[in-house]
Amino acid sequence: MVLKRVGIVGIGYEGFRPSLPDISTREMMFMAASRAYEMASVDPRKDVDTFICCTEDFWEGWSITDEMVPDQIGAAQRPLCTVTSDSINGIANAFMHIQSGLSDVVVVEAHSKVADVVTKEDVENLGLEPLYLRTAGVDVDMLAALEMDYFMRAASVSRANLDELIVLEKRNGLKNQRASYGMVLSREDIDSSESLVEPLKKYDRAEYAEGSVVAVIASEDWIKKRKLDAIYIEGVGWSSTLPWYDGGMVEKAEYVERAFKMARKVAGKSYTAKSFDRVEVDDTYSYKAFQHLFALGLSKEDVVEGVKSGQFNKGGGSMGAGNMIEANGLYRVLEAYTSLENEGGQALVVSWRGQPTATGGVLILSG
Amino acid sequence: MSVRIKDYPGREVAIEELKERYVAKEYKAVLRYAWSSGVAIGSFLDGLKRGIILGRRCNKCRRILVPPRMYCEQCFRKTDSWVRVKDTGEVKTFSISYVNVDASRRREPIIVAVVELDGASKDVGILHILGEVKPEKVRIGMHVKAVWKKEEERKGAITDILYFKPR
Numbered sequence: 392m393v394l395k396r397v398g399i400v401g402i403g404y405e406g407f408r409p410s411l412p413d414i415s416t417r418e419m420m421f422m423a424a425s426r427a428y429e430m431a432s433v434d435p436r437k438d439v440d441t442f443i444c445c446t447e448d449f450w451e452g453w454s455i456t457d458e459m460v461p462d463q464i465g466a467a468q469r470p471l472c473t474v475t476s477d478s479i480n481g482i483a484n485a486f487m488h489i490q491s492g493l494s495d496v497v498v499v500e501a502h503s504k505v506a507d508v509v510t511k512e513d514v515e516n517l518g519l520e521p522l523y524l525r526t527a528g529v530d531v532d533m534l535a536a537l538e539m540d541y542f543m544r545a546a547s548v549s550r551a552n553l554d555e556l557i558v559l560e561k562r563n564g565l566k567n568q569r570a571s572y573g574m575v576l577s578r579e580d581i582d583s584s585e586s587l588v589e590p591l592k593k594y595d596r597a598e599y600a601e602g603s604v605v606a607v608i609a610s611e612d613w614i615k616k617r618k619l620d621a622i623y624i625e626g627v628g629w630s631s632t633l634p635w636y637d638g639g640m641v642e643k644a645e646y647v648e649r650a651f652k653m654a655r656k657v658a659g660k661s662y663t664a665k666s667f668d669r670v671e672v673d674d675t676y677s678y679k680a681f682q683h684l685f686a687l688g689l690s691k692e693d694v695v696e697g698v699k700s701g702q703f704n705k706g707g708g709s710m711g712a713g714n715m716i717e718a719n720g721l722y723r724v725l726e727a728y729t730s731l732e733n734e735g736g737q738a739l740v741v742s743w744r745g746q747p748t749a750t751g752g753v754l755i756l757s758g
Numbered sequence: 759m760s761v762r763i764k765d766y767p768g769r770e771v772a773i774e775e776l777k778e779r780y781v782a783k784e785y786k787a788v789l790r791y792a793w794s795s796g797v798a799i800g801s802f803l804d805g806l807k808r809g810i811i812l813g814r815r816c817n818k819c820r821r822i823l824v825p826p827r828m829y830c831e832q833c834f835r836k837t838d839s840w841v842r843v844k845d846t847g848e849v850k851t852f853s854i855s856y857v858n859v860d861a862s863r864r865r866e867p868i869i870v871a872v873v874e875l876d877g878a879s880k881d882v883g884i885l886h887i888l889g890e891v892k893p894e895k896v897r898i899g900m901h902v903k904a905v906w907k908k909e910e911e912r913k914g915a916i917t918d919i920l921y922f923k924p925r
Contacts, residue, residue, distance in 0.1 A: 415796025421829045428834075436834050452791035462831035509790035522783055 394490045396611035398621030399756075401431025402721075402728050406602030407569040407712055410506035416451070416603075420502055421463040423603035428465070431607035432619065433496065435465025439607075440494035442466040444473045445481040445501035445717040449514045452507065464500050464605065477501075478604070479720035479742040479752030483627045485608045495613040502603035503715035511599070518747050531746035532596070536588035538635050539678045543590070545642045546685060550590070553677040554578045556698050557594050557710055560674060563701065564711020567726075571600055573711045595677040600713020604721035622731050625660070626755035628653025634749040644679070647686035647741055650753040658755050664689050668736030670697075671723035673743040673751070674708040683741050683751070705730065716745065720752060731758030766863060798826045801840070807914035809906055813841045813878055821879040843877030845904035846925060850874045850883050854893045867893055873902055873922055889921030901925050 403426025405419050414422075428435055435442075444460040453459065457473035460466070474481045478501035485497035508514055512530060519525040519534075542548065557576065564573025576594070585593040614621045630649035633639030655662050664670065664687035672687075674680035684694045684703065697703055706712065706726040715722055720742035727738035740754040777784060795803060798814060802825050805812040814826035814837040821830070822841050830837050852871035856864050869888040874880065888896060889905065902922035912918040 412794050413797070415794050415799060418796045418798070418828050425834075434834070436832075449789070452789070452793065462827075463829060465831075465834040467831040504794070507791055507793045509792050510788050513788050517787055521785055525785060526783055 395492075396623060397486050397489045397608060398611060398614050398623040399606050399724070399728060400609050400614055400617075400619045400621045401427045401429075401433070401607040402604065402725050403427030403430060404569070404602060404604045404722075404725060407600055407715075407722075408571050408602070409598065409600055409713065411504070411601045412506070416502065416504040416507070417459075417463040419504065419601070419603045420460070420500060420605070423502070423605045424464040424498070424500065427498070427605040427607050431609075432617065433607055435498065439465065439469070439496045439498050441485075441488050442469060442471040442498045443481045443484050443488075443500070444471065445476065445478040445499070445721075446473050447475050447717060449517055450503070450505065450508060450716055460500070464498060466498070476717070476750065477720040477742045477744045477752060478717055478724075479627070479740065479754055480629055482606065482608065482624070482720070482724065482754060483629055483752060485606075486624055486627050489608065489610045496607065496609045498605060498607055499721065500603065500605045501715075501718035501721045503599070503601050503718050505599045505716060506601055515746065524747075532588050532591060534636065534747050535596070535676050536591040538641060539595070539676065540590055541635065541641045542678055542682055546681065547691060548678065548681050551578070552681065552695060552698075553595065554581050555695075556674070556680055557581060557677050559698060559701060560704055560708050560710035561594075563705055564707025567706040567711055570707040570711040570713075572598055572713055573707055591676075594710075597675045597709035597714040600715050602715050602718060602722070604718050604725055606721060606724065620732075622728050623757050624754060625737075625757050626654035626656070626658030627753070628655075628657065629750070629752035631748070631750040634747060636747075639749055642682075643685040644682045644743070644749070644751060645686065646749050646751040647683050647743070647753065648688075650751055651687055651741075654753040654755050662739075662755065664739065665693070666737065667739040668734070669705065669727055669730050669738040670703045670741070671706075671708070671727050671738065672703055672741040673719065673723075674704060674710055675714045675719065675743065675745060677710070679743060680704075680708070683743065687739070687741070714745075719743075719745075720754075724754065724756070727756050731756060734758070796828070798828045802826050803914040803916075805842075806916065806918040807912045809909065809912070809918075811843050811845055811875060811904075813843050813882075815839050815841050821882065822877065824875055824878040824882055824884060841877065843875045845875070845906075845919070847873045847875040847878075847883070847902060847922075849888070849896065849898055849900045849902060850881075851898065852888065852896050854896075869893055869896055871896070871902075871922065884916075886916070886919060887921045888923070890923035895924075
């Protein structure tokens with residue numbers, strides 16, 4: 392059986408700011424969706440078969456959030472489901488909706504309205520195992536610091552290596568109009584910055600941002616019938632593995648390694664990480680970018696050289712644009728989409744669900 | 759409580775007893791949110807503080823939405839203009855509740871109702887409570903009017919309307 396090819400025909404966004412106090416979550420989603428539908432020339436009330444929203448109740452502050460999301464993305468009284476994970480998983484679900492024949496057109500939305508959460512640390516800490524981790528007084532930054540220390544020693548990654556990545560991504564952010572955290576930063580600035588939990592410094596962790604991203608995803612048959620341009624999804628994969636503190640790997644992110652393997656299998660091609668013109672990789676913590684890149688099969692020399700030459704996260708990544716929780720995956724897709732639309736080629740997108748998870752997804756895109 | 763039920767059987771388990779006997783580890787999350795009300799609900803709440811009820815009109819389907827939205831979910835387009843609706847309406851549905859929000863029992867019931875406001879579209883209603891009426895007197899279609907808090911006590915919240923009473 393020949394499976395359908397799947398492409399992205401429109402992508403829209405709203406926000407990408409540290410805080411958006413003047414609009415509600417729903418109004419933000421509506422604007423992002425309106426832009427995506429205009430770009431894809433679709434009427435969501437007629438043309439879209441299924442809708443997927445990536446959202447997590449604790450970040451929203453109400454349960455059954457899925458009941459509250461259809462209206463603002465054109466999905467009132469239409470099939471909609473939520474995916475409580477990073478939005479790469481939402482795209483993976485859309486991909487399956489189309490390949491299974493269930494849908495021709497699927498919409499995926501993800502957002503962050505994280506400035507509305509007053510006690511962010513408490514929401515983060517609810518992700519910790521309740522009986523022996525949470526009550527031991529550990530928080531997610533402590534876990535990150537422990538992992539960072541272990542990783543740097545195990546993978547021979549130095550403080551200077553991390554600094555170089557942060558400095559470049561912050562500078563890339565300045566060149567990206569939608570990135571709020573772009574800045575000219577020196578290694579001395581990082582060195583003298585606040586220490587969160589040794590060895591984790593303030594600049595090692597991406598700051599939060601608010602925004603919504605909506606992608607319109609369709610089958611190749613539908614795209615050709617409408618005579619639209621598309622960025623095609625050649626492969627998609629996702630995986631959850633043991634966290635390092637429960638015995639999982641620390642030198643590289645095993646979940647990314649497995650997800651990349653799955654994505655290559657779906658694509659039917661033996662790509663290496665060097666095959667791509669653009670790599671958008673999770674960098675919500677500086678050391679995680681290295682860990683994720685190692686999991687793609689790159690050596691330390693490859694990564695250090697790639698960082699120097701600006702091969703990764705050309706738009707500034709999360710260091711430049713901010714951490715948008717479930718929308719991080721779609722943000723990286725947006726950056727890759729924009730690049731492929733203008734320059735062509737192929738892009739690799741790597742996302743992670745965040746601390747304390749060992750869950751991630753990989754997407755292979757071609758222009 | 760009701761005509762047939764004068765008391766509840768069994769024994770209510772108190773929170774302290776629940777913790778002592780059944781909970782292995784207690785954890786108290788402090789979850790606090792400060793939601794951005796946005797343009798539509800922000801204006802609606804501001805209107806309540808001023809003693810008026812605002813809706814939004816969609817020029818395509820011609821509905822008037824209360825509480826207001828900046829978009830019409832049926833037409834998927836921005837709504838077009840603000841509309842001031844009356845603080846009177848009729849009861850579309852109601853329920854007489856003998857439980858509080860924490861599931862504890864009430865001896866005096868609370869009457870919750872959906873009120874279709876005069877000036878809003880048919881089947882567009884707001885949820886509130888009824889007052890100054892005995893439960894057995896409430897009827898579907900009953901005409902009601904908002905009873906507002908004193909102006910100086912209003913905070914820009916749905917509770918600036920104390921309740922709806924028969925008119």
